[in-house]
Amino acid sequence: MKIAVGSTNPAKIKAVETGFKLREINVSVIPLKVPSDVSEQPFSDEETIKGAINRAENCLKGLDVQIGIGLEGGVTETPFGLCVCNWGALIEKGQPPIIGGGARFLLPEEIAVRLRNGEELGPVMDDFSQKKNVRKKEGAIGIFTNGNVTRDEMFLHVMKILIGQYEYGKI
Numbered sequence: 001m002k003i004a005v006g007s008t009n010p011a012k013i014k015a016v017e018t019g020f021k022l023r024e025i026n027v028s029v030i031p032l033k034v035p036s037d038v039s040e041q042p043f044s045d046e047e048t049i050k051g052a053i054n055r056a057e058n059c060l061k062g063l064d065v066q067i068g069i070g071l072e073g074g075v076t077e078t079p080f081g082l083c084v085c086n087w088g089a090l091i092e093k094g095q096p097p098i099i100g101g102g103a104r105f106l107l108p109e110e111i112a113v114r115l116r117n118g119e120e121l122g123p124v125m126d127d128f129s130q131k132k133n134v135r136k137k138e139g140a141i142g143i144f145t146n147g148n149v150t151r152d153e154m155f156l157h158v159m160k161i162l163i164g165q166y167e168y169g170k171i
């Protein structure tokens with residue numbers, strides 16, 4: 001089965017490939033740079049979900065694939081501080097989107113302040129950790145969990161939730 005993923009970020013691609021492999025579903029994964037049609041830094045669950053769905057839909061446009069997948073990272077305000085949130089969407093051609101959410105955690109206030117002032121989490125994390133391309137590697141979740149949960153692992157969990165619902169729909 002041919003599936004397209006609306007990203008070229010290695011952390012996301014790895015999660016998609018591993019997710020299908022674990023269920024012994026044979027897929028060839030096509031990474032596609034498509035627009036999310038939301039802000040570069042989504043600022044609510046709603047906007048992050050929309051970004052994931054748009055990426056999945058944009059994957060299906062004009063490409064001969066059965067499934068489009070969108071994975072989107074965002075942040076959301078809570079009474080406790082600014083929370084990182086992650087959402088995924090899996091769309092089978094002609095079917096409504098299947099969505100699923102990932103782990104969340106609070107950002108330190110010094111990071112949250114910068115995002116509220118319009119900066120993006122990706123570059124802020126590189127600056128904060130003095131590393132390059134954190135978003136393509138361990139991610140903010142990897143930095144702040146001391147490597148205990150990495151970004152691809154977090155997205156793998158999202159993929160398990162998406163693929164499981166996809167399977168359930170076939171019963």
Ligand SMILES: O=P(O)(O)OP(=O)(O)OP(=O)(O)OC[C@H]1O[C@@H](n2cnc3c(O)ncnc32)[C@H](O)[C@@H]1O
Nearest residue numbers: 007009040041072073120121122125135139140141
């Ligand atoms: O190439 P794409 O697929 O767009 O991958 P991305 O890393 O930019 O990821 P998102 O667009 O889904 O995330 C939205 C923003 O939040 C940043 N971001 C989200 N989660 C992150 C994480 O765990 N670590 C670092 N940056 C993160 C990301 O760099 C963007 O600025």
Ligand SMILES: [Mg+2]
Nearest residue numbers: 036040041122
């Ligand atoms: Mg992005």
